Amino acid sequence: MVLPPVSDADLDRAFAALADPVRRAIIARLSRGAATVNELAEPFEISKQAVSKHIQVLEQAGLVSRTRDAQRRPVHLEAARLEAMTAWIDRYRLAAEQRFRALDAVLEHSTAPGSARATTQISTDKEKQS
Amino acid sequence: MVLPPVSDADLDRAFAALADPVRRAIIARLSRGAATVNELAEPFEISKQAVSKHIQVLEQAGLVSRTRDAQRRPVHLEAARLEAMTAWIDRYRLAAEQRFRALDAVLEHSTAPGSARATTQISTDKEKQS
DNA sequence: TCCTTGATCAACTAATAGGTTGATTACAAC
DNA sequence: GTTGTAATCAACCTATTAGTTGATCAAGGA
Incomplete structure (x- = not known):
């Protein structure tokens, strides 16, 4: 198994991403399987746009990735970065x-x-x- | 070994603390032994006050602690939080x-x-x- | 085609973080 | 006492971030 190099800036983003309780809860949820933005936003009081931003932060940190399924964009956990x-x-x-x-x-x-x-x-x- | 409970806010602070490359370098240095603020500040271009602030952040995150030795305040790594x-x-x-x-x-x-x-x-x- | 759903984009606001310089505290050596 | 050293406090500046609301895009389904 080839592990890609993780730069200093990658670690910056990864640790910063997990510094938010909403994003950690998203990670916890994704450890049980992929989910859409709406599914991930459901437990929280904040707006769906805010959750979408959190997912972007996680994605730029390399902690999650997104695929395509019609209008849906299911989010997957990237265990390698963890x-x-x-x-x-x-x-x-x-x-x-x-x-x-x-x-x-x-x-x-x-x-x-x-x-x-x-x-x-x-x-x-x-x-x-x- | 008795592990103290770690709250959600504790994790917030711990992950945020490691999101900075200067603070990660400080952790790396402390893994080889305790050091004073001046010693920790030496490798960096930034002011000693800035490094002092970084150490405060690490301390509030529970990642380091400080003892007393005359004027010096040696900083120690807290492996339990890691x-x-x-x-x-x-x-x-x-x-x-x-x-x-x-x-x-x-x-x-x-x-x-x-x-x-x-x-x-x-x-x-x-x-x-x- | 029109309508609904899933998700993002855009613009704005309030709070926080990392950095600076200058003053101040605490201790020790003389 | 006075001086020197280790470290923090205080005030300030700038950039970033988490959140908001409103508009927009993209893909199916009627």
Whole structure:
């Protein structure tokens, strides 16, 4: 499976798109299957035009795509872009967690209360995260 | 590990926070260890005040926290909030992928033998008509 | 053809976000 | 005390965004 490259600007748009509760609800709905604009607009109080704009934002973010079916324009979820987002997050989340575990292991072996704390920075990290 | 509840507004702020390339770069830097505002501001062309604002945004999003060390206010990554974001995304991404696989399996058995074109795009189109 | 439905386009408004510069707070070293 | 350093506060500017209403387009169905 070939994954297309995801640029910095792509991530900008993808994260910004999911920063809105209406758009996240649309994503949640689409995870159960494709839907038209009218179907997607039904649960919300806002106008159909506003929902159409939200879908455009999601489409430009690469999170959804649209096909054609007579007058209808069914919207589909693009799971690949969601995957690219988790890939970005996990890259740094896992790096940080691994660093914390390594730090815990070090402190495990040097439990010397009262000794000089030359590394206030590191010990602060430990206290905050454990 | 105790995971605190993450509200809708929390997700709003978290996703909006990662929608900015400067803030994503800050997260990437912090995954290698805590840093001060001056250290974080160094790679960027923008003013230190602007970086300070970015850190406030990340802090209000629950993605970083700050401790105290004399005049310095070292910034730490909060991996738990990153994990909450991937949890949200994966919930719907995996649901969609599972649905696609199930549809592919159906098309595998019902379509004429010869060419298997049960791609996700086509399967969603067919799914809509059911 | 005319009418209905699905969806977008266009223009406008109010609120928010990212950036700037200048002043101010908090702490430490001398 | 005075000075130097780390960081934030305050005021301001500009661009973007989410929402509105009204008009328009595109495709079927009578």
